[in-house]
Amino acid sequence: MSSDHHAHNPGFISKYVFSLDHKVIGVQYTVTSLIFLFFGFSLMMIMRWQLAYPGEAIPLVGGWLGKYLVDNNGVLLPEGYNSLGAMHGTIMVFLGVVPLAVGGFGNYVMPLQIGAPDMAFPKLNMASYWVYFAGGVTMLSSFFVPGGAANSGWTAYPPLSNIANTVGTYPFWNGQTIWLLAMVLLITSSLLGSVNFIVTIMHLRVKGLTMFRLPFFVWAQFVTSFLLLLAFPPLEAAGVLQLMDRVFDTSFFMPSGLVVSGVVQEYSGGGSPLLWQHLFWFLAHPEVYVLILPAIGIVGEIIANNTRRPLWGYKTLVYSVIFLGFMSFVVWAHHMFLTGMGTAMSTFFQTTTMIISIPSVVILTALLLSLWQASIRFTVPMLFALSFLPMFAIGGLTGLPLGLSASDIQLHDTYYVIGHFHYVVAPGTIMALLGGVYFWYPKVTGRKMSTLLGHLHFWPSFVFMNTVFFPMFMVGLAGVSRRLWDQTEYVQGIDVQGWVRMSSWGAWGLGLAQLPFIINFFFSAFAGKKVDANPWKATTLEWAAPSPPPHGNFAEVPVAYRGPYEYSVPNAKEDFHPQHIPDSQVV
Amino acid sequence: MIASSFWLPPDISEHGSQIDIIIKYLHWFMAILFVAWGSYFLYCLVRFRAGANPKATYGDAKAKPSKVAEIVVIVIEAALLVGFSIPVWAYYRSEPPTNADNPLTVRVVAQQFAWNIHYPGKDGVFGKTRPELVDEALNPIGLVDASEDPAAGDDYVSVNIFHAPKGRDILVRLSSKDVIHSFAVPLLRVKQDAVPGMEIPIWFKAEKTNEEAQEMMKRAFELPASAEGAEAERFIKENRLRVTMADYGSVPKGATLNAEHLKTLIAAGTTSVELAPGFPVNIQCAQLCGLGHYRMKGQMKIYEPEDFEAWYSSAGEVEVFDEDEFDDE
8 A cells, every 4th residue: 555655755756757646647647648638739730721721831830740741832741631630539539638537637636535645556557657658659659650640540440540551661660550559558558547546436435435425526537437447448459459450461350352552452351340340439439438527527526616505416416427437338339320230220329329318418407507596606617617518518419410310311420520529528528627727736736826827718718619619510511521631622611611711710729728828837836826725615635635735645534524515504604514524613 | 502501401312301300400409408508507607606696505406497308308309319310210221212113223332532333234233343353444343254244244334423313213232442431422411331341232312403403502603803813713713613504695504614704704794603513412432531532522413314314325334534624624
């Protein structure tokens, strides 16, 4: 257990680099994943130039991008566009949002919220971060290999992914193979983390902290960990199979008789391209909830704290999250309605998809009802949490026409899909995660982030998020396919070019809007206003620890006397009852 | 075309209106829910801000309206699912045209980055194909010689141009030579992945010819003030895929406007012209299939039934549609 390394005084390397402390690992995860988020977003800012101004040289950075991405004039190449698209998706999901939501927030906040001195397996925790880091470096290295980075989409559907990136010293030293190797590392990292989270939540809760006294965020992390644990292994297996296909000429995903560019492919054949899709989406649909649940957890914490009243329907929320987690395993083939699915299968998957929308509606409704008769403080984290609600609602609602197989016929693989899942993940999840950064920053550093810079970050981000993604619904309804290097090849693409440009300018605006955040994030660490251990007057256990918490977290082991959100209890001295303070001292 | 509701392109298929109805009902449902939630949300933000309500109320708010709302959501979703989506899908996926419907049956073989439309010819029987016979220029689907399979003798392959009759069931047997593509025809409300190693049937019926579709899609475009300069260049570029829908003096119907045309039209005092897409019924690839995904584009050419028969009986061996030629017309 971790408490036995209190005594010795570790050197710099083992304190800040190869640290076993969940808080250092959490900060490492947070900073690394924020950098990856901004990098992955930058790739998209480049792609949006080609979409807005097809065939025109990319300004500013065009000359720097190298021969795999741009031509001699600095115009993005179609294969370069595909590389950026594949890497954008991969980086945002696997190197950005998941490590931030789970590795960052989960690692830092969850043990504090359950009163634990550290994670159950500190060495596993450290290994998880460093395997993630290795996966990230491996992924980025693929930009520099012959042929450039993977260009078959973040979904990497074979046979395309098996025959792509076959220049240079194929089959080893190329983008798609490196993508697969990096994915194996990233998945391994998530698996190590998820085991650790589950054991920690089961075994290291302090006295009195029963499961139904856990903060909602801990519940969200708990369910998320099960999703990671159960959904990732199939993709890891699939990744290894695709690696075999590429490197050792097996044909798990290769059918017989393929003719590529007039050349008959020498595979033994007999494989199934759809097998990959099933394995991929068996992960990737639960993965959506891996992205969302921690965000919902963060929003729940911030809303309870800033409405100064208990979260509405705490148990309902917990049951909804559990049900959501369970259902997320039986909806995956709604991504595959158009792969040749019959009526029986599509009926099953669209029915489960409609069913999974119900707990989502319940969660959203509970969070909205928490505002009723509240006393709302519009702090910066609260602004982010509140903005999550309508934007997540748009993301959820636009899932309905995609989840019904009949309307999906027209909308599948169009920009409508891009608009839909980005509303869930970017204006939804990422806004919530940013809110979480502002919320727990005082705990991590002992200082508050600047409110002024926070507003300068929030308002433009809120406007630009919608500027980027809302037009995509119109573009998709008009029938423009996704992943087109130049949609003006089609008349309907030309007709919606105004919307496309609006998205692009929105994306560049959104990029600029992150500058106040970046400044705020780094400068507040030493120039921010110093605050006490509980600046938000919050109730959960992490606020019982000093800010920043020392190694081992708590000066004395806390005891939980009540549920997590006892705000505005009648006849109390103050409007919040921290979990760790006995009744005798608060009433 | 943007004028048709919810930004959807015009629908020229038999089954498409049912898909459109689901999309429209759903979006109204979504809009009502969003506005209802949004109004409540904004009301709370104003009414229960700390300034107006310094002390929050402990305990759960009465939640009866939310339960009602949730039940309404469930009922509407169930109705859309059972009443619309499942039956439409069943029709679309489970009831292929029978021989009594006399469908036109074609094979569509997708490849990087073209659509091969394989017609069986007069005998109505598809000739055999073999991968090793594929020749990208002369025999894109690897059709065998008539000496090996007599049925192949009168087969006909059209590249990127899908000739089809209006008002008759069309049964497509969809496959792919190399990677996964997706056969998407937005105006026909058709989309289906083409998966190598599988032959997937899809069927639809067009209810408009290309000319009728053009009539639905024609719009008036303001001409630029001058035939030269950036504005004129942009006009020509943005309308390079459209043709005139009427005779404008020396510029005939069906012309793609170039600088010369603009000069003539502006000199004659014309301020606006009616244009429609030259090939209104696009086939596009909807599944990432490689670097040429964006230009994997085909065209439907939908005829009156008798015109289709006339074309079919005179068709040659391999026809390649090249849009650049069309652009230069």
